[in-house]
Amino acid sequence: MDTASAHHSAATYRVVTRRAVTTPKTFPPLEQVSLQTVPTEQAAYYLNRRPQTLRHWAMRDGTGPLRPVRIHGRLAWPVAAIRKLLEVPA
Template sequence: MNVTRPAKVAPADFVPLHLETRTHVSTGITAWHVSLQQQTLRAMACNESYDPRLKPVRHAGRLLWPVAGIKSILGVA
């Protein structure tokens, strides 16, 4: 039985990392860049098990992740 997965779709506010001008981005954007599920990032934030360069901030009940940390982890900073 062949099962096809739906194509991975970028979040609506996605900007390629090299063109990103925001200092922090949403969990969806971060998940896209680091190839993790959003829920994995949320669990990492709750357990404080993230890389220190990727420490999220909470704003209005949402997690925002630093673009500089994403670039650093991916080795493009």
């Protein structure tokens, strides 16, 4: 068997795996949010950052432009602070 046919044969039996594609969540425009705080994923969406970046800000006090509050051990991000940072009217 020559090299080309050996390569073709190996490629035929290769299993292709892909990560599951998830659809991104959609959130209402920041101007329409009436809550005082939003969860990390939603805050990250408005700030155009990954949720892990916000968690890093929370873990290392003072490294990020926002400080979360903790509600029953969960991070909550003040909407007023997000609006101020992004210069969005209330």
